[in-house]
Amino acid sequence: MLKRLAVLFAMVAAMVALVGVGPAAAAGPAVLGGGSGIIVGGEAMCTLTTIGHDGAGRLVGITAGHCGEPGMAITSSHNEEAGIVGHMVSKSTQWDYAVIEFNPAKVVPVNRVGGVTITGIGAPANFPDIVCKEGLRTGNTCGITWGDLVQTNETWTQMCVIEGDSGSPVVRGTTLVGMVNAYVGFACIGPELGTNIDVIMADINARGGVGAGYRPI
Known part of the structure; x- marks a missing residue:
C-alpha cells in the first residue's frame, strides 16, 4: 500500500509540474x-x-x-x-x-514621459526663459536659459544633467526647443549645452x- 501511495504521489507531482510548464509570455512593446x-x-x-x-x-x-x-x-x-x-x-x-x-x-x-510633455516644435529659448528636461539619469530638472549662441546654434541653460542624459528633450512649456548634448565644467553645476531643435530639423529635412x-x- 505504501508503495502504491508513493507512486500515486509521484504521478500527481509530475502532473502538477507539467501544468506549470508552458511557453514564456511574450514581452510587451x-x-x-x-x-x-x-x-x-x-x-x-x-x-x-x-x-x-x-x-x-x-x-x-x-x-x-x-x-x-x-x-x-x-x-x-x-x-x-x-x-x-x-x-x-x-x-x-x-x-x-x-x-x-x-x-x-x-x-x-x-x-x-515623466514631467515632460511635447506637443510641438519651436524656436530656441532665450534669457530669462525657464526650460525643463526629462533624462535617463537625473529625471525632470529645470533651469534658467542663459542664451542662444547664434554662431553655433546652441543654447546654454542651468539645468542639471549628467552622463546618460544626452539626448534629453529641452522644453519650454510643452514646446520642444532643443536637446541636451553636454555640460560645461562640473555635472549639475556648470551650464548645460544643447543643440537647438530647429537647426536639427532643418538639417534632417535638407x-x-x-x-x-x-x-x-
Whole structure:
C-alpha cells in the first residue's frame, strides 16, 4: 500500500509540474517618448529626444549623435525584454544628433514621459526663459536659459544633467526647443549645452531620407 501511495504521489507531482510548464509570455512593446531611456549598441545609455512620424509615415526618433553610430541597435532601458526596437540610421557630427527608425510593432509612442510633455516644435529659448528636461539619469530638472549662441546654434541653460542624459528633450512649456548634448565644467553645476531643435530639423529635412518631414506624436 505504501508503495502504491508513493507512486500515486509521484504521478500527481509530475502532473502538477507539467501544468506549470508552458511557453514564456511574450514581452510587451516598449513605451517610448521624449525623455525615455534608451540603450544604443548594447552599451551606451542615452535619452530619446522625441518620437513621431516622418513624411513617409515611418516611426522615427532623435537622440544625441555621440551616443552611437548608424546601424547600431536600440533597446529600451526600462523594457529590455522587448528586445531590439529600432536602429540608428544616420547622424550628424556637426550638430551632434542621430535619427532612429523604430519598429512600430515593438514600440508604443507617447508624447509624455515623466514631467515632460511635447506637443510641438519651436524656436530656441532665450534669457530669462525657464526650460525643463526629462533624462535617463537625473529625471525632470529645470533651469534658467542663459542664451542662444547664434554662431553655433546652441543654447546654454542651468539645468542639471549628467552622463546618460544626452539626448534629453529641452522644453519650454510643452514646446520642444532643443536637446541636451553636454555640460560645461562640473555635472549639475556648470551650464548645460544643447543643440537647438530647429537647426536639427532643418538639417534632417535638407538631407532627406529617414526623418525628413518629421512631426512629433
